[in-house]
Amino acid sequence: MRVLVVGAGGVGSAAAGIAARRSFFTLFVVADYSLDRAVRAVDAVADPRFVAAQVDASSSAAISDLCREHGITHVLNAVDPRFVLPVFEGALAAGADYLDMAMSLSHPHPTDPYRLTGEKLGDAQFAAAPSWEAAGRLALVGIGVEPGLSDIFARYAADHLFSRVDEVGIRDGGNLVVEGYDFAPSFSVWTTIEECLNPPVIWEKDRGWYTTVPLSEPEVFDFPGGIGPVECVHVEHEEVLLIPRWVDAGKVTFKYGLGSEFIEVLRTLHKLGLDSTDPVHVGAATVSPRDVVAAVLPDPATLGDKMTGKTCAGTVVTGLGLDGEPREVYLYHLVDNEWSMSEYGAQAVVWQTAVNPIVALELLSSGTWQGSGVLGPEAFDPVPFLGKLVEYGTPWEIREQ
Numbered sequence: 001m002r003v004l005v006v007g008a009g010g011v012g013s014a015a016a017g018i019a020a021r022r023s024f025f026t027l028f029v030v031a032d033y034s035l036d037r038a039v040r041a042v043d044a045v046a047d048p049r050f051v052a053a054q055v056d057a058s059s060s061a062a063i064s065d066l067c068r069e070h071g072i073t074h075v076l077n078a079v080d081p082r083f084v085l086p087v088f089e090g091a092l093a094a095g096a097d098y099l100d101m102a103m104s105l106s107h108p109h110p111t112d113p114y115r116l117t118g119e120k121l122g123d124a125q126f127a128a129a130p131s132w133e134a135a136g137r138l139a140l141v142g143i144g145v146e147p148g149l150s151d152i153f154a155r156y157a158a159d160h161l162f163s164r165v166d167e168v169g170i171r172d173g174g175n176l177v178v179e180g181y182d183f184a185p186s187f188s189v190w191t192t193i194e195e196c197l198n199p200p201v202i203w204e205k206d207r208g209w210y211t212t213v214p215l216s217e218p219e220v221f222d223f224p225g226g227i228g229p230v231e232c233v234h235v236e237h238e239e240v241l242l243i244p245r246w247v248d249a250g251k252v253t254f255k256y257g258l259g260s261e262f263i264e265v266l267r268t269l270h271k272l273g274l275d276s277t278d279p280v281h282v283g284a285a286t287v288s289p290r291d292v293v294a295a296v297l298p299d300p301a302t303l304g305d306k307m308t309g310k311t312c313a314g315t316v317v318t319g320l321g322l323d324g325e326p327r328e329v330y331l332y333h334l335v336d337n338e339w340s341m342s343e344y345g346a347q348a349v350v351w352q353t354a355v356n357p358i359v360a361l362e363l364l365s366s367g368t369w370q371g372s373g374v375l376g377p378e379a380f381d382p383v384p385f386l387g388k389l390v391e392y393g394t395p396w397e398i399r400e401q
Contacts, residue, residue: 001025001365002071004096006057006087007078008032009188010300010350011101011144013041015078017344018351018358018392020045024365029070031055044345057083063090072096074364076357080191081105085124088139092128097137097364099357101144102191103238106198109211113199117209120201121241129374139374143360144353145313145333146172146254147238148377149389153315153331153396154239156382158247161329161398165249166319170239171330173223173230173257174311176337176348178303183265190294193275196256196266200234203244203252214270215263219255223312224399225334230257242376250319269293304347307337311348316401328401335394343393359388 001024005012008030016030031053032038038052051070056062057079063086067075075091077084077100084104091098103122110118125141132139142148154168178184185192199211215233222229237254244252258266269275274289314332321327337348344351360377363369369380377385389396 001361002027002029002073003076003361004029004031004067004070004072004074005076005078006031006055006063006083008034008038008041008052009078010347011354012078013044014344014346014350014354015076015358016041016045016050017346018355019361020047020050022358022362024362025049027051027070029053029066029072031066033057058086060086060090060093063087064094067091067094067096074099074361076361077101078354080188081194088125088128092132092135092137092139095135095137098139099143099360100141101148101353101357103141103147103241105194106236108199114211114213117199117201117211120209121236121238125374133373136372138364138371140360140364140371141374141376142238142242143357143377145356146170147242148353148356149333149396150239150313150315151242151377152382152385154243154247154249154317155378155380156386157315157317157329157331158249159382161321162317162319162327163322163324164320165247165317167251167253167317168239168243168247168249169252169316169318170237170254170314171221171223171232171257171316172255172313173221173227173232174309174349175227175230176307176309176311179306179308181298181303181306183261184298184303185262185300188294188300189297190290193266193269193290193293195237196235196258197270197275198236200236200254201240202234203240203249205244205250209241215258215266217255221255221257223257224330224332224397225310225312225336227310227312231260231263232257233263243378245376246378300347300350304337304341304345307341307347309348310334310336311352313352318401330399330401331396332399333389333394333396355389355392355394359385359392362388
């Protein structure tokens with residue numbers, strides 16, 4: 001296996017550090033628009049299988065050219081969702097398989113955005129599924145932690161814990177604190193704004209996909225691992241678009257444990273128009289307000305040594321157990337920032353995201369997972385994945401609710 005990682009930011013660099021401890025590949029190219037950043041990621045692993053390269057992720061031709069130059073078999077997309085389609089298209093053009101951790105962007109319904117879906121997350125990728133199938137190539141989409149591991153939890157619960165699944169609810173939260181900052185998101189603020197302020201999508205079997213108001217229906221969820229209660233709200237996320245395609249569930253939701261302070265900051269950004277991606281003129285410059293917000297906040301990848309606490313990603317499943325009795329469980333994965341920093345030099349959120357595509361790549365390399373077309377994580381057997389996650393030293397758990 002010869003892997004190309006597009007993006008040498010927090011997740012791409014963490015993926016390189018995790019992969020360096022495995023033997024399933026012969027080449028691992030780390031590419032970024034900034035060659036210096038790619039070189040830093042490669043130097044950090046000090047492994048001759050790793051090579052740095054420069055690439056423009058907005059150009060499908062540049063992606064395919066780089067794939068051909070290095071004989072790439074698998075492309076891992078670790079840049080933000082704006083660049084999903086060119087990387088996705090470039091991989092197919094080069095005859096490579098593809099993995100990502102976030103899917104192609106949505107576009108709200110033009111007249112009724114808080115009730116009806118417009119173009120949904122991943123629609124553009126699923127529309128290309130026949131081309132991938134015809135080429136015999138696999139696009140494994142949404143294989144980070146959320147989406148990704150959370151979807152695998154849903155499939156595992158449906159296969160092994162329940163006779164009927166009434167609802168799958170993804171619940172993500174943490175108690176991470178960054179010393180010296182009043183406000184410092186632990187993940188890309190560009191992506192966070194995108195998913196939190198777009199109309200959230202909900203799935204119901206008798207209704208299909210529909211939308212609601214951003215940051216709505218708050219609930220306090222008690223997270224394990226000492227995190228405790230965190231306010232969670234509806235946000236747009238890929239699981240709701242992926243899970244119903246392969247898991248028979250009555251309802252699917254995603255709620256993010258943002259906490260009341262973060263929710264208020266997002267609402268303020270929206271009121272001021274600072275969440276917009278439409279360029280505005282500022283003197284002689286033309287800038288996107290959201291890009292300005294991202295530029296003035298610290299890079300999440302640099303915050304690990306100032307961060308304390310844990311992050312938790314998980315899936316609540318309710319329905320009837322295998323004995324026919326009502327059951328509710330929370331399948332979850334915890335990462336302590338102190339552990340991820342000491343073990344890998346990566347902060348908890350980016351490490352938790354990055355480990356899952358590396359596990360998936362190893363399963364694809366061995367042939368344990370196989371497929372063609374555009375498929376989500378829940379299209380595959382979850383048991384080998386969850387076993388491999390434990391092998392990587394990062395166990396998952398189940399809590400009866």
